[in-house]
Amino acid sequence: MIITLNSPLDMHLHLRDDEMLKVVAPLSAKTFAGGIIMPNLVPPVTTLKALKEYKQRILDTIDDENFDPLMTLFFKNDYSYEFLKEAKEYIGAIKLYPSGITTNSQGGVSSLDIASLKETFEAMSELEIPLCVHGETNGFVMDREAEFGDVYESFATHFPKLKIIMEHITTKHSVSLLEKYDNLYATITLHHLYITLDDVAGGMLNPHLFCKPIAKRPEDKEALLKAALSAHPKVMFGSDSAPHPTHKKECCGCAAGVFTAPIALQALTQLFEEHNALDNLQAFVSDNAQRIYNYKPLEKKVTLEKISYLVPQTYSNITPMFASEELKWSVKSVL
Amino acid sequence: MIITLNSPLDMHLHLRDDEMLKVVAPLSAKTFAGGIIMPNLVPPVTTLKALKEYKQRILDTIDDENFDPLMTLFFKNDYSYEFLKEAKEYIGAIKLYPSGITTNSQGGVSSLDIASLKETFEAMSELEIPLCVHGETNGFVMDREAEFGDVYESFATHFPKLKIIMEHITTKHSVSLLEKYDNLYATITLHHLYITLDDVAGGMLNPHLFCKPIAKRPEDKEALLKAALSAHPKVMFGSDSAPHPTHKKECCGCAAGVFTAPIALQALTQLFEEHNALDNLQAFVSDNAQRIYNYKPLEKKVTLEKISYLVPQTYSNITPMFASEELKWSVKSVL
Numbered sequence: 262m263i264i265t266l267n268s269p270l271d272m273h274l275h276l277r278d279d280e281m282l283k284v285v286a287p288l289s290a291k292t293f294a295g296g297i298i299m300p301n302l303v304p305p306v307t308t309l310k311a312l313k314e315y316k317q318r319i320l321d322t323i324d325d326e327n328f329d330p331l332m333t334l335f336f337k338n339d340y341s342y343e344f345l346k347e348a349k350e351y352i353g354a355i356k357l358y359p360s361g362i363t364t365n366s367q368g369g370v371s372s373l374d375i376a377s378l379k380e381t382f383e384a385m386s387e388l389e390i391p392l393c394v395h396g397e398t399n400g401f402v403m404d405r406e407a408e409f410g411d412v413y414e415s416f417a418t419h420f421p422k423l424k425i426i427m428e429h430i431t432t433k434h435s436v437s438l439l440e441k442y443d444n445l446y447a448t449i450t451l452h453h454l455y456i457t458l459d460d461v462a463g464g465m466l467n468p469h470l471f472c473k474p475i476a477k478r479p480e481d482k483e484a485l486l487k488a489a490l491s492a493h494p495k496v497m498f499g500s501d502s503a504p505h506p507t508h509k510k511e512c513c514g515c516a517a518g519v520f521t522a523p524i525a526l527q528a529l530t531q532l533f534e535e536h537n538a539l540d541n542l543q544a545f546v547s548d549n550a551q552r553i554y555n556y557k558p559l560e561k562k563v564t565l566e567k568i569s570y571l572v573p574q575t576y577s578n579i580t581p582m583f584a585s586e587e588l589k590w591s592v593k594s595v596l
Numbered sequence: 597m598i599i600t601l602n603s604p605l606d607m608h609l610h611l612r613d614d615e616m617l618k619v620v621a622p623l624s625a626k627t628f629a630g631g632i633i634m635p636n637l638v639p640p641v642t643t644l645k646a647l648k649e650y651k652q653r654i655l656d657t658i659d660d661e662n663f664d665p666l667m668t669l670f671f672k673n674d675y676s677y678e679f680l681k682e683a684k685e686y687i688g689a690i691k692l693y694p695s696g697i698t699t700n701s702q703g704g705v706s707s708l709d710i711a712s713l714k715e716t717f718e719a720m721s722e723l724e725i726p727l728c729v730h731g732e733t734n735g736f737v738m739d740r741e742a743e744f745g746d747v748y749e750s751f752a753t754h755f756p757k758l759k760i761i762m763e764h765i766t767t768k769h770s771v772s773l774l775e776k777y778d779n780l781y782a783t784i785t786l787h788h789l790y791i792t793l794d795d796v797a798g799g800m801l802n803p804h805l806f807c808k809p810i811a812k813r814p815e816d817k818e819a820l821l822k823a824a825l826s827a828h829p830k831v832m833f834g835s836d837s838a839p840h841p842t843h844k845k846e847c848c849g850c851a852a853g854v855f856t857a858p859i860a861l862q863a864l865t866q867l868f869e870e871h872n873a874l875d876n877l878q879a880f881v882s883d884n885a886q887r888i889y890n891y892k893p894l895e896k897k898v899t900l901e902k903i904s905y906l907v908p909q910t911y912s913n914i915t916p917m918f919a920s921e922e923l924k925w926s927v928k929s930v931l
Contacts, residue, residue, distance in 0.1 A: 401792065401794055401798070401813060401814055402794050402797055403738070458737055461797065462737055462797060462806060462810055465850060465851065465852070466801070466806045466850040466852070468801050468803075468850075471797060475797055478736060478738070479736055515800060515801040517800070517801070
């Protein structure tokens with residue numbers, strides 16, 4: 262049994278920098294045709310010079326006919342129209358982080374007040390630059406995303422022409438917002454389709470499944486599954502694959518993030534097959550993203566076969582999701 | 597500023613066995629006059645022979661005029677009336693674990709069906725042996741205790757003369773059950789008065805605060821605080837101090853339990869002082885337990901002084917709560 266995916270895209274990807282970049286970028290390039298590259302480096306990517314240099318460092322680690330890194334700027338509310346007009350040629354989107362909400366987000370926006378964002382959001386609307394958002398408040402960990410719902414609703418209402426992508430959604434409530442506002446879209450990760458808080462802290466504590474936003478309740482996972490498996494037209498796959506060295510995960514005070522890029526397609530295929538939804542996988546992992554981003558990807562045919570695949574214990578010094586476990590599908594060829 | 601506590605009691609304590617016992621028993625004996633000793637050894641304590649031998653091993657590590665270990669049996673529904681009548685002389689209570697719910701609970705009851713428990717519960721009612729319960733289902737981690745509420749209500753209704761102690765309660769709902777049934781009581785830990793899930797998984801993941809039941813929501817903590825700080829007459833302090841070697845906490849798949857015994861009185865005094873409730877501390881840490889258990893403890897006067905106390909990084913190979921942090925109160929003398 263085989264399935265061929267055309268130009269799979271990972272619409273939310275952390276490639277990091279330096280040695281980590283050299284390990285993880287080739288792993289994404291192996292099976293994905295491209296993806297949205299997150300800008301939360303230290304310091305964050307806020308200038309075109311930094312962005313072009315980062316893109317070059319990415320391309321230096323891979324064959325550039327093989328993977329197209331769609332770059333993003335780290336949102337600042339002082340980006341001018343002229344700057345954004347020039348930037349548009351080089352970026353896929355701009356990513357907004359509320360300050361201090363996740364890894365390397367210290368320089369994010371400290372106020373989500375509409376007035377302070379208006380000028381930049383209006384410029385982005387006119388220039389058709391999508392806004393990607395890490396939507397969490399500083400509230401109680403299980404409520405952070407739901408509490409941010411008001412912000413999404415306010416953004417969507419005030420800027421109806423701005424394409425707003427709710428990144429890595431984890432709740433039933435976020436799924437419901439997709440129906441409510443034409444200009445709200447979403448990415449969903451692999452791990453949030455597989456796990457709930459039970460997998461992080463229900464048995465033994467599992468640091469490798471600890472991420473932000475944290476995995477939520479069973480009914481939330483069900484809502485995400487329903488949206489993904491039906492290839493809801495406003496939903497795209499975005500792994501949020503976020504590598505940290507194993508020693509920073511298995512320690513007292515571990516970092517947030519699940520590393521899924523190299524096993525994402527195998528695990529997604531397994532999941533979609535289990536739910537008799539293989540027909541919708543192409544839309545979830547590529548077609549929806551192409552339409553939403555108005556983007557034509559590199560051509561790449563990834564064929565998966567139903568032969569069990571033993572996930573490595575580590576990739577270099579990074580522990581992936583499903584480490585040392587068997588998945589039911591493996592990558593047969595990439596053309 | 598000083599405060600003297602008479603015969604502080606820890607009504608839910610894990611002393612473990614072997615080398616661990618030798619480390620932790622003297623630490624509890626230092627500041628507590630006694631406590632309820634949990635029976636979840638490997639294998640669990642289910643015979644009087646095992647119970648007496650375990651008690652002797654505890655006493656061998658401490659000065660027996662200094663600390664009275666109130667022993668418990670691990671609940672089995674085949675304990676006969678005659679056995680329980682003999683056991684009563686040696687035990688403070690019997691502890692019921694649903695099977696597989698926490699550390700070393702594999703041999704716990706697999707059915708909570710009233711019919712299967714009736715004979716033992718009726719014998720315990722007649723013999724006035726309290727029943728301590730780890731009240732969690734196998735459900736979603738944040739719902740387990742609330743889901744168990746029905747079991748508590750059923751037990752309380754069917755066995756009105758059985759004294760039922762809801763151990764280490766963590767939810768607003770459990771607090772509300774205290775008002776609803778005369779024969780329901782509760783212990784509350786130190787850590788559940790200090791933390792919510794945010795402290796475990798809201799920032800970085802903190803394995804040293806990972807415990808079962810897991811810390812819940814802010815409104816749950818508020819309800820627990822209200823009950824403890826007011827020294828609700830049906831509520832007792834029980835640390836659930838549960839030591840694990842540091843390497844079993846700071847690892848992939850860490851064990852559940854917070855080690856608080858040696859710093860419990862200092863931290864409780866700090867908490868009660870912060871909330872202007874020092875007058876209620878004696879009832880919470882001793883008087884309520886004496887009345888509920890109909891128990892006269894060893895005489896012991898523990899005086900604490902408002903002088904800052906630096907909590908050690910470790911006790912032997914065990915990391916305590918507040919490791920390397922300063923508490924505002926220290927133990928001045930024990931007489």
